[in-house]
Amino acid sequence: MKSIHVSATVNGDAVEFICAPDESLLDVLRNRLGLTGAKEGCGTGDCGACSVTLDGRLVCSCLVLGAEAEGATVGTIEGIADGDTLHPLQQSFIDHAALQCGICTPGILVAAKSLLEKNPNPTDTEVRYWLAGNLCRCTGYDKIIYAVQDAAKKMRSA
Amino acid sequence: MRFARPETAHEAAALIAKETGLIRILSGGTDVMVQLKAGLVEPALIVDIKRIPGLRKITPEAGGFRIGAAVSGAELGEHAEVRALWPGVVEGAELIGSTQVQGRATMAGNLCNGSPAADAVPGLVAANAVARIMGPNGERDCPIADIPAGPGKTTLAKGEFLTSIFLPARPARSGDAYLRFIPRTEMDIAVAAAAVSLTLNDAGVISAARVALGAVAPTVRLVPAAADTIIGSKLDEAALAALSAACSAACNPIDDKRGTIEFRTQVVGVLAKRAALIAYSRAGEKK
Ligand SMILES: Cc1cc2nc3c(=O)[nH]c(=O)nc-3n(C[C@H](O)[C@H](O)[C@H](O)COP(=O)(O)OP(=O)(O)OC[C@H]3O[C@@H](n4cnc5c(N)ncnc54)[C@H](O)[C@@H]3O)c2cc1C
Ligand code: FES
Ligand code: FES
Numbered sequence: 281m282k283s284i285h286v287s288a289t290v291n292g293d294a295v296e297f298i299c300a301p302d303e304s305l306l307d308v309l310r311n312r313l314g315l316t317g318a319k320e321g322c323g324t325g326d327c328g329a330c331s332v333t334l335d336g337r338l339v340c341s342c343l344v345l346g347a348e349a350e351g352a353t354v355g356t357i358e359g360i361a362d363g364d365t366l367h368p369l370q371q372s373f374i375d376h377a378a379l380q381c382g383i384c385t386p387g388i389l390v391a392a393k394s395l396l397e398k399n400p401n402p403t404d405t406e407v408r409y410w411l412a413g414n415l416c417r418c419t420g421y422d423k424i425i426y427a428v429q430d431a432a433k434k435m436r437s438a
Numbered sequence: 439m440r441f442a443r444p445e446t447a448h449e450a451a452a453l454i455a456k457e458t459g460l461i462r463i464l465s466g467g468t469d470v471m472v473q474l475k476a477g478l479v480e481p482a483l484i485v486d487i488k489r490i491p492g493l494r495k496i497t498p499e500a501g502g503f504r505i506g507a508a509v510s511g512a513e514l515g516e517h518a519e520v521r522a523l524w525p526g527v528v529e530g531a532e533l534i535g536s537t538q539v540q541g542r543a544t545m546a547g548n549l550c551n552g553s554p555a556a557d558a559v560p561g562l563v564a565a566n567a568v569a570r571i572m573g574p575n576g577e578r579d580c581p582i583a584d585i586p587a588g589p590g591k592t593t594l595a596k597g598e599f600l601t602s603i604f605l606p607a608r609p610a611r612s613g614d615a616y617l618r619f620i621p622r623t624e625m626d627i628a629v630a631a632a633a634v635s636l637t638l639n640d641a642g643v644i645s646a647a648r649v650a651l652g653a654v655a656p657t658v659r660l661v662p663a664a665a666d667t668i669i670g671s672k673l674d675e676a677a678l679a680a681l682s683a684a685c686s687a688a689c690n691p692i693d694d695k696r697g698t699i700e701f702r703t704q705v706v707g708v709l710a711k712r713a714a715l716i717a718y719s720r721a722g723e724k725k
Contacts, residue, residue: 281439287441301441301484302474325473327626328538337512337541344542345464347441348486391537412624413536 288349290315291359299346306330308346309356315385317357321415328414331387332356338394340413357386360393368438369393372431373424381416388414392428400436404429443486447493447572447601450485452595455574460491463599464488465508466542468535469551485599493601494496496520499609500574504570507546511558512537514545526614526713533618537623547710548601551580552590553627555653559586561616563650563660567605573598583650586657602605609646611638613720615713618652619705621696627632628653629697632685632710636668642723643712644668649681649714654706661688664683664710673718673725681714682707692699 283298290313297312304323309315309332321327323342330341333355334348341354360367369389371380379385388411395402395410402410405429408421416424444450454461459482462470473479477645487493493508496517502521511531514520523526534557539583548558549569562582569580574597587593594600614635620626631652638647649664664684671677691702715725 284441301439304471313575319629323475325468325535325539328536331538334541337510338538339541340538342475343466343468345441345467345471346485347443348464348488365585395537409624410537413538420667 281432284298284347286347286350288351289353291354297346301345301347303346304342304394305332305344305346305349305354306341308349309341309354315356315358318335318390319383319386321383321387326413326415327384327387328391329384329387330391330412331393331414333390338391355390357390360389367393367398368434369428369431371433372427376423376430378419378423378427384414384416384418386435388424394438395428396435398431400432402429402432439481439484441484441486443489445489445491447490450487450490450571450599451574451597453485454599455482459483461485463542463550465509465547466539467547468539468543469547477599479682486572487599487601490601499604502605503529505545505603507602508544509537511540511543515540516536520605524561524565524585524607524614524634526616526717527558527561527567527605530616530633531558533557533616545603549585550592550594550600552586552588552592554586554589554655554657555631556617556658557618557628557631557652560631560650561614561635562603562605562654563658564614564616564633564635564648566635566648567603569600570602570604571598572601575633577601579604583658583660588656594693599725609637611640611721611723612636613713613717613722615716615720617709617716619697620711627696630691630702630706630709632706632713634713636711636714636717636721638718638721638723642672644671644673644718647714649685649710651685651706651710654702655692656690659688661685664688668714670706672723673714678711678714682711683708 319329321329462481493506618628618631636647647665667680
């Protein structure tokens, strides 16, 4: 298989990588760029643990080819905090104990951030539907909803 | 496997025409990537069509809209004018997968993947939407209803691919709706589904209708006999009962863990009734 050279912007930084034509963006992020925040829960679009933004749109990075990132802008969990200052969503997940094992958390944070950018004041139902593609085996979801809503409130008054 | 990202539809057609191995067109990739991962397909060439100009655009045309083949569900759902004209088509497309899947999945991919349970297809068939197809011999137009050929199969000839889907203009006092049954509220495959598109005259009588069913036959199916039961009516009880019976009669479903033949046959009639009532009220009449 002929390798492909790709230039993209990841979390604001210009990056270049070489990947195989059938390699997913998730594998590129994790294995070639050292960004291991996005997780592989299923590899088939069902769990959302690999969520990233691609040109501003929330996607499963396991369903995107690395080669498709040519010229694109990718946002991952690693780009969410501002230096040492956690994003309000990250802080809220800690405050509300909205995680246990933490495997689902990076994907849920990326997905929740994308929701609040589109809709800063969602209802609980809207949060639940938006996050329906993010599975969590540990928390039972309620605390995740509380944490997102509390962060949304703080972000609205910030 | 090789990856190509042609800049024009002609370049794509030429690439495809000269390839001797297996080809997969890549739109949103939400089916293709899963099939690659599972080893179900081993294409020699992947052709990503998303960079072809116009394929990610929605353009008004002749009172309707031309939807580029690579427009995602999320992009379609954000288009207020398409939603206003064809709400049933948009709601079908928006039922596909999660927010993340919506960010990528296209109606063209949904159609060409060939699933009898494809959520965007019944609405498109009921809308009498038309696919624009590029191929080795140039461009042609084909009604969406004529594209599905069986599970995983389409009538597209070798080397052909969709560049857009055209949603036509519609008369005033028209409405459409799509409903599916799934065992939960999100992230599941339709067990049975129905789309209804209709137009009313000034007296509130249905003057034209199209009914399409999903997941109850080897392909999404247009059922003219079901439409005939409601044309000329105001959706009174008798018309609704006849609609339901005609839909059930048109079924040829499978029995699987997700639904029995009996269940699918009965539920599709109920869904058609409810979709007809929603379409009727969207067309401007209270019920
Ligand atoms: C987690 C998850 C949930 C899902 N839920 C649903 C659901 O609820 N309902 C549902 O109907 N589907 C569902 N799907 C299936 C899938 O998302 C849809 O079928 C989607 O619409 C496919 O579109 P795509 O653009 O991603 O297609 P792709 O994966 O890019 O392509 C699908 C097929 O069509 C072909 N193709 C694509 N574009 C063209 C074109 N322009 N011309 C010719 N051939 C083309 C491809 O070669 C491939 O064979 C789900 C998938 C996942 C991963
Ligand atoms: S790893 Fe991508 S959705 Fe599960
Ligand atoms: S915290 Fe363990 S899967 Fe969500």
